[in-house]
Amino acid sequence: MGSWSASSVLFTIVVVAAFGFFSYNVQRLVGELQLGRHDDSRWNDLPRRFWNFLQIGIFQKKIFRDGVAGPMHAAIFWGFCVLTLGTIEMILGGIAPGFSFAPYVPAPVYAFYEMNQNLWGALVLAAVSFALFRRITKRVKRLQGKETHADDPLLILSWIGALMITMFASHATTGIVHDLFWWSHALLVLGFLNYLPYSKHLHVVVSLPNVFLSNTSGPGVIGAMRPMDLESDIAVFGAKDVTDLSWKSLLDGFACTECGRCTSVCPANLTGKLLNPRKIVINVRERLEAEAKGDHSKTLLDDFITEEELWSCTTCRACVQECPVSIDQLSVILELRRNLVLGESRFPEEVMPAFESMEQRGSPWAFDPGDRGKWAAGLDIPTMAEMAGRNQRPEVLYWVGCMGSFDDRAKKTTVAFAKILKAANVNFAILGQEEKCNGDAARRMGNEYLYQMLAKENIETLERYGVKTVVTACPHCFHQIGNEYPQFGGNYDVVHHSTYIESLMAAGRVPLRDDLHEPVRTFTYHDSCYLGRYNDVYSAPRETLKRALPMLNLVEMPRSKDRGLCCGAGGGRMFMEEKVGKRINAERAEEALATGADAIAVACPFCMTMMADSVKSRDSHVDVYDVAEVVAGRLA
Ligand code: SF4
Ligand code: SF4
Structure with a gap:
């Protein structure tokens, strides 16, 4: 290591000033975060957090969902990780002339490190050049928008490019030219560090912690919601600011x-x-x-x-x-x-009647709660109360849901699933008029008070009967009872009917007709958001269809599985008018029809309504079926 020089003293002052200003900005940003509400749920489940950090943060799993931007961004990110070591060595060398990592590590390790500095430097330069070219020459639709800071990316990408060029130039030159490039590179590094807190590229430092601290309470469980005690007196409900x-x-x-x-x-x-x-x-x-x-x-x-x-x-x-x-x-x-x-x-x-009806009659529609079990008339299906009266407890509770109980189209699915359960000799019962709306639409529409009232009443009923396993054909009931009722002490093993039917079929419990001349049917399957993205159930409905129809030709829509497009009914939208723009179910039905399929399969009564309505309005002869109807149609 060489002795101190005027240059190293000056550089030390610059470094101290740069890091001082950066730490001032970090404190300012932390102070801003402290304006938010307390949330202590961000340090639980550390193994899962580290896994997310590795998969999504370090290995850039989600970034790679875009085939063009993915590799480009990953090259910049990984390059930055590698080059940070070189930057530390450069800064230490500027403060203490001659400093190098070389004496502290074996020679081959240092040679490998040096090679990587050059390799990743070149990759980063290539990636930012491509990104700049793409930004300037192509108007990538998703990058446009008046809410964005359009000039910032150009500045940042140029800045990173300049960082790489000055780094390479300082390695390749000597004397005063080297010093010029070395100082330019050092000032660009320190300037970049201090520009970040004022730029959208603050994500460079915040995204990794953000991934680590993200919600781990389950794929679609509402996170960071202040638990609301029905008796308490909260000053601000939800968030106004x-x-x-x-x-x-x-x-x-x-x-x-x-x-x-x-x-x-x-x-x-x-x-x-x-x-x-x-x-x-x-x-x-x-x-x-x-x-x-x-x-x-x-x-x-x-x-x-x-x-x-x-x-x-x-x-x-x-x-x-x-x-x-x-x-x-x-x-x-x-x-x-x-x-x-x-x-x-x-x-x-238009939401008011649904709220009132949920509160007064336990369903979003103004039906008589006493009629909830009417669909089962003549099917010889016991209620939990009847079984309890005989001192019996069923293997599973079939949770029917409001759509399945009252909506004429959905009732066909309800009956179909009940027939499958009976054909498979499953010992099941329903709640009948003791079942109430699961409350999902109320919660998603912001009516937490109503939601908690319904959830607590349902949990009380389920506890009274000692229910352990619930099967349901409604993804909203499935999600609520399985994933959100535990917030209120309701812990049950909840299975969606597509998964349940598939397991019954796999166990050989569902007797199917042996139709040797079954025609080839072309189906497309529409993923329900609350089944798919909320609960990662993608294969069970597809496998159930394949098992039921050996001659099935299953064609996927361009947007399917975790990229599936919503039918437009979730979040209480089912109860609201869609006055602006194109109807979402029209967009989805067009995509389904464009596959050329002769039938659309769904696994949710809300999706059924949205898809069937839109298909019908197009005078199309394409049928919409629930997966249970497809299986029931083949029962021996
Ligand atoms: S929230 Fe921001 S970072 Fe995330 S997808 Fe949207 S624009 Fe990209
Ligand atoms: S409708 Fe839009 S904003 Fe709402 S959850 Fe879906 S993607 Fe997000």
Whole structure:
């Protein structure tokens, strides 16, 4: 190591100033996060967090979902990780002339390290050149949008390019030219570090912690929601402003790369509604910055995000699924909806009858609760009460749901599934009039009070009968009872009917007709968001169809499985009018019909209604079936 020089003293001063300013900015940003609501659920389940960190953060799993931008971004990210070591060596060498890692590691290791510095430097330079070229010459749709900071990426990409060029130039030159490039590189590095806190590229430092701290409570379980005690007196329901949101939702604002992947898959946005999940996240950050500067004159709700945007959301989770840095756009939407409904009684007027009916009759529609079990007339299906009266307990409870109990089309699925259960000799019962709405639509529409009332009543009923296993044909009931009722002490083994039927068939318990001349049928399967993206059930409905129809030709829509497009009914949208843009179910039905299939299969009564309505309105002869109907149609 050489002795100190005027240059090294000057560089030390520059480094101290740069890191000092950076730490000031870190403190400023941490202070901004502290304006958010307390959330202590972010340090549990550490193995899962590290797994997410590795898969999504380090190995860039979600980034690779885009075949072009994926490899490009991964090269820059991994290059940055490798080059950070070289940057540390350079800074230490600037402070203490002649410093190198070489004496501290075996020679081959240092040679490998040097080779990687050059290799990754070249890859990063190639990737940013391609990214710049793509940005300038092609208007990639998802990167556009008036809410974005359009010039920032160009500046950042050019900056990274300049970092690489000066790095290579300083390696390849000597004397004063080397010094010039070395200083240019060092100043660009330190300048970059300090520009980040003012740029959308803050994600460079925030995205890894954001992935680590993301929701681990289950794929679609609403996270970071303040548990609401029905008896308590909460001042602000949900969130009206950024100070009511969890600090993690605020961190999401810092982590957003403005890549637009979320908006590019949002069914509301794609069909011309105002909702834009990227804008929601950017708005959180903008409002937080204003709040931190003392501007209390505005609120996130209304001044930044309007009611119209919030009520357009189908809660399909496509945005959450797609975000490469694990941002939860949906939790912000739901917190704001809760404030609208519980805090201010503001919601679309057509929702009122559903709320009233759920409260008074335990179902969103004004049917007599006594008629809930009417579909089972003549089918010899016992209720839990009848079995309990005989001191018996069934193997499983068939949870029918409101659609399955009252909707004429869905009742056909209900009967079909009951016939399969009987054919397989499953010992099951229903709750009949003791069953109530699972409350999912109420919760997603922001009416947490109503939701908790229904959930607690249902849990009380299930506990009274000592229920252990529940099967249901409704993905919303499946999700609620299985994933969200545990928040209130209801813990059950809940199985969706597609999975249950598949396991019965695999066990040889479902007797099917041996139709030797069965014609080839071409089906396409529409994934329900609450079954697929919320619960990762993709193969069971497909396998059930294949087992039921040996001559099946199953064709996939371009958007299927975890990229499936919502039918438009979730999040309470079933009960709201769709006045703006194209109907979401029309968009989805067109995609299904374009496959040329002669039938569409679904595994959700809400999807059934949306798909069947849209197909019918096109005078199409394509049939829509629930998977249970397909199996029941082949029963021996
Ligand atoms: S949950 Fe679905 S509808 Fe709602 S913002 Fe996200 S992508 Fe759009
Ligand atoms: S929220 Fe995620 S997917 Fe959407 S723009 Fe930001 S980083 Fe991209």
